[in-house]
Amino acid sequence: MGLNKDSMGMNAVDMGLVMKKAHDSDRVIALGGNPNVGKSTVFNELTGLRQHTGNWPGKTVTNAQGSCTYKNTEYVIVDLPGCYSLMAHSTEEEVARDFICFGRADAVVIVCDATCLERSMNLVLQTMEITPNVAVCVNLMDEAEKKKIKIDLQAISEKLGVPVMGTAARSKKGLDELMDTVSQTIQGGGQCPVKIQYPDYIEIGISKIKPLIRETCEGIVDSRWLSLMLLHWDQDMHSFIGRNIKENFFTNKNIVQTLSDIKNEFTSRGITERQIKDDIVSSIVHTAEDICKDTVSFENKNYKNKDSKIDRILTGKWTAFPIMFLALIGVFWLTITGANYPSQVISDFLFWIEDQLLVFFGWMNTPQFLTEMLILGVYRVLAWVVSVMLPPMAIFFPLFTLLEDIGFLPRVAFNLDKCFKKCCACGKQALTMCMGFGCNAAGVIGCRIIDSPRERLIAIITNNFVPCNGRFPTLIAIISMFFVGSANGGAASVLSAILLTAVIVLGVFMTFVASKILSKTILKGVPSSFTLELPPYRKPQIGKVIIRSVFDRTLFVLGRAIAVAAPAGLVIWIMANVHIGDMTLLAHCSGFLDPFARLIGLDGVILLAFILGFPANEIVLPIIIMAYMAKGNILELDNLSVLKQLFVDNGWTPITAISVMLFSLMHWPCSTTLLTIKKETQSLKWTVISVLVPTVIGIGTCFVFTTVARLISGI
Amino acid sequence: MQNIEKLSGLNQGQRALVIDIHSNDSMRRRLQDIGLIKGTEVSCVQKSPLGDPVAYLIRGAVIALRHEDSSCVQIRMLRGVSNGVK
Numbered sequence: 001m002g003l004n005k006d007s008m009g010m011n012a013v014d015m016g017l018v019m020k021k022a023h024d025s026d027r028v029i030a031l032g033g034n035p036n037v038g039k040s041t042v043f044n045e046l047t048g049l050r051q052h053t054g055n056w057p058g059k060t061v062t063n064a065q066g067s068c069t070y071k072n073t074e075y076v077i078v079d080l081p082g083c084y085s086l087m088a089h090s091t092e093e094e095v096a097r098d099f100i101c102f103g104r105a106d107a108v109v110i111v112c113d114a115t116c117l118e119r120s121m122n123l124v125l126q127t128m129e130i131t132p133n134v135a136v137c138v139n140l141m142d143e144a145e146k147k148k149i150k151i152d153l154q155a156i157s158e159k160l161g162v163p164v165m166g167t168a169a170r171s172k173k174g175l176d177e178l179m180d181t182v183s184q185t186i187q188g189g190g191q192c193p194v195k196i197q198y199p200d201y202i203e204i205g206i207s208k209i210k211p212l213i214r215e216t217c218e219g220i221v222d223s224r225w226l227s228l229m230l231l232h233w234d235q236d237m238h239s240f241i242g243r244n245i246k247e248n249f250f251t252n253k254n255i256v257q258t259l260s261d262i263k264n265e266f267t268s269r270g271i272t273e274r275q276i277k278d279d280i281v282s283s284i285v286h287t288a289e290d291i292c293k294d295t296v297s298f299e300n301k302n303y304k305n306k307d308s309k310i311d312r313i314l315t316g317k318w319t320a321f322p323i324m325f326l327a328l329i330g331v332f333w334l335t336i337t338g339a340n341y342p343s344q345v346i347s348d349f350l351f352w353i354e355d356q357l358l359v360f361f362g363w364m365n366t367p368q369f370l371t372e373m374l375i376l377g378v379y380r381v382l383a384w385v386v387s388v389m390l391p392p393m394a395i396f397f398p399l400f401t402l403l404e405d406i407g408f409l410p411r412v413a414f415n416l417d418k419c420f421k422k423c424c425a426c427g428k429q430a431l432t433m434c435m436g437f438g439c440n441a442a443g444v445i446g447c448r449i450i451d452s453p454r455e456r457l458i459a460i461i462t463n464n465f466v467p468c469n470g471r472f473p474t475l476i477a478i479i480s481m482f483f484v485g486s487a488n489g490g491a492a493s494v495l496s497a498i499l500l501t502a503v504i505v506l507g508v509f510m511t512f513v514a515s516k517i518l519s520k521t522i523l524k525g526v527p528s529s530f531t532l533e534l535p536p537y538r539k540p541q542i543g544k545v546i547i548r549s550v551f552d553r554t555l556f557v558l559g560r561a562i563a564v565a566a567p568a569g570l571v572i573w574i575m576a577n578v579h580i581g582d583m584t585l586l587a588h589c590s591g592f593l594d595p596f597a598r599l600i601g602l603d604g605v606i607l608l609a610f611i612l613g614f615p616a617n618e619i620v621l622p623i624i625i626m627a628y629m630a631k632g633n634i635l636e637l638d639n640l641s642v643l644k645q646l647f648v649d650n651g652w653t654p655i656t657a658i659s660v661m662l663f664s665l666m667h668w669p670c671s672t673t674l675l676t677i678k679k680e681t682q683s684l685k686w687t688v689i690s691v692l693v694p695t696v697i698g699i700g701t702c703f704v705f706t707t708v709a710r711l712i713s714g715i
Numbered sequence: 716m717q718n719i720e721k722l723s724g725l726n727q728g729q730r731a732l733v734i735d736i737h738s739n740d741s742m743r744r745r746l747q748d749i750g751l752i753k754g755t756e757v758s759c760v761q762k763s764p765l766g767d768p769v770a771y772l773i774r775g776a777v778i779a780l781r782h783e784d785s786s787c788v789q790i791r792m793l794r795g796v797s798n799g800v801k
Binding site: 084085087115116117118119122274278281282285288304307308311312315316317318319320321414415417418419421427451527528529530531532533534535536 | 738739740741742743744745746747748749750752753755760761762763764765766767768770772774775776777778779780781783784
């Protein structure tokens with residue numbers, strides 16, 4: 001859940017990489033690597049940017065680029081999507097491959113995981129086949145040291161024929177040396193990358209094609225690599241060549257003839273296309289094995305034991321689910337308890353400012369309507385949003401980031417996968433749901449980690465069932481007002497946390513129901529295969545987490561809420577003060593909505609607030625309060641009990657409260673999320689369905705609940 | 716397909732060598748990407764609480780696979796308990 005300008009909205013979706021050089025003399029460095037090897041950390045440390053990091057594979061969903069100056073040279077650094085291979089099986093791999101081939105990078109740095117070096121070598125070797133200007137950055141050296149893994153970087157460098165540098169990017173170690181090496185790589189060349197030896201029949205094939213295409217490839221792409229690609233080419237290769245190389249290979253009779261001759265020969269020898277592919281991959285994997293054989297040694301053969309022990313508890317048969325619930329309750333309890341006091345302080349302060357503003361405006365002789373519009377309209381909604389939203393967010397985000405950094409989220413996906421399978425969906429959906437807790441738009445973008453298009457759509461459409469940060473405070477406020485009012489002190493906050501967890505669990509349950517329904521109707525299909533990596537647990541850097549989550553996430557989300565709240569406050573004030581006939585515009589609108597809203601346990605004002613809250617869910621509760629206050633005459637809202645009184649005076653019962661919570665959990669996504677869905681799916685149809693699914697389910701649930709509850713209670 | 720040992724039949728703590736992969740193309744690629752090819756050593760490290768998926772140690776990384784996918788991987792059981800390193 002990286003929440004910043006780049007991961008949201010406009011900049012989030014373009015998968016093609018466009019480079020922005022400031023000067024022609026700028027050098028371009030492409031940063032590639034497997035998912036979850038600390039690539040983004042290296043990027044952040046080099047550029048000073050704050051690309052989101054976390055301990056699970058796939059969190060970098062956007063392409064970032066930044067610049068840095070090292071020894072008087074300007075570098076543009078491009079963060080490529082994390083991938084395991086350049087065979088272009090997925091969009092990420094395709095983007096990475098195309099950029100390495102044609103992005104005209106002066107050097108490619110492949111970031112590797114020191115604790116899992118052999119696997120990272122795969123990508124290094126594949127990159128070296130495309131370009132000789134490769135430098136290898138073995139990151140997480142500190143972790144390897146802790147696990148007593150010894151790596152002989154010098155020996156690896158000699159075997160590979162390209163420079164290899166060790167770094168520990170989290171503690172900024174080795175980055176200067178890395179930049180030194182990279183600048184040498186750019187200037188000096190001098191690399192003689194090891195060639196991968198393929199089985200004879202493939203080598204012969206390459207030697208036949210290579211001379212034919214060498215001239216065309218000159219200065220564009222490595223001819224040996226392209227020959228290899230042509231040998232096992234699939235449909236994808238056609239468009240790749242068409243896009244990037246001017247001369248059309250497939251109208252050149254000579255090339256086409258040679259290729260088909262080679263393929264015929266393969267077929268007559270009983271070599272299938274699958275075998276060619278298998279043999280190519282095996283050759284690369286075996287080369288990687290060979291490079292790491294004598295250069296990486298494990299002094300402590302039981303280095304995985306600690307992780308296994310934690311896993312046995314966090315994913316154990318009897319412990320996994322209780323721990324997940326407790327973690328959720330714990331996070332909410334801390335959020336609610338911790339937010340109470342600062343909320344009150346901020347609220348007092350902001351309303352004190354309101355009084356001062358009123359005095360000031362009075363002194364300025366500002367016209368009455370303008371004063372009321374600006375202060376009772378705009379300022380008051382702003383104050384509400386800030387005092388209600390800021391403290392829970394500032395506590396929730398860091399806590400959640402901690403769980404993310406430790407490596408807990410992939411375990412949640414591991415535990416819940418079977419449920420997703422039952423719904424014919426993907427286990428990684430659990431990760432996208434976790435991101436949804438932060439912001440549904442981020443969750444929707446995060447769905448890119450799901451490869452199957454069908455399962456990705458399911459995850460996108462159902463992401464809204466996870467209440468985002470904008471909806472938590474609404475839920476917390478209603479829970480505190482209506483359901484724990486009688487309990488006191490510590491018990492009250494624990495009870496609130498449990499109730500909030502229950503609401504979340506209901507949301508998760510509805511996600512399963514909706515996923516299942518979608519899988520059986522408009523998105524029919526069987527669960528597809530996938531691999532889920534469980535990364536090693538990492539000790540989080542608590543200080544950094546707090547700073548990062550407060551500045552990058554909290555302030556960003558709050559800023560967006562404020563930007564929306566101010567005009568919304570204005571609109572509400574105008575609606576409450578413009579009279580048509582003998583009623584205000586607000587009364588007309590809410591009156592119009594009222595009969596329907598009553599059916600689902602709400603009232604016209606609440607439904608109107610949800611509709612006006614379309615730009616951001618944060619402002620729903622403030623709008624309700626504003627609207628009620630416009631009707632009545634309560635001016636000071638000191639605490640929740642006054643607020644509750646306001647609601648009760650306007651006809652709220654516990655049934656209303658539950659209906660509002662249900663509807664808050666299940667209604668249309670906010671405008672930012674919808675825009676993101678539109679961009680991610682490239683389809684109006686799926687965007688509309690993403691509105692309909694949660695809305696219909698929400699209205700249905702509220703209607704059934706209200707009807708039954710009214711029958712039972714006789715209200 | 717009787718008598719063929721499958722990865723899905725591996726119990727926690729046991730290790731095995733991969734003999735062949737019978738998965739469909741996309742899964743083959745994915746497995747190959749993480750280094751699971753013929754001759755790779757795999758050990759079973761952790762079952763999820765509901766029994767499926769199961770996490771395997773493959774070339775130093777822990778990867779979870781669903782039963783459907785792990786049953787496409789043909790293996791030969793190795794004696795001795797995995798020590799976590801190949």
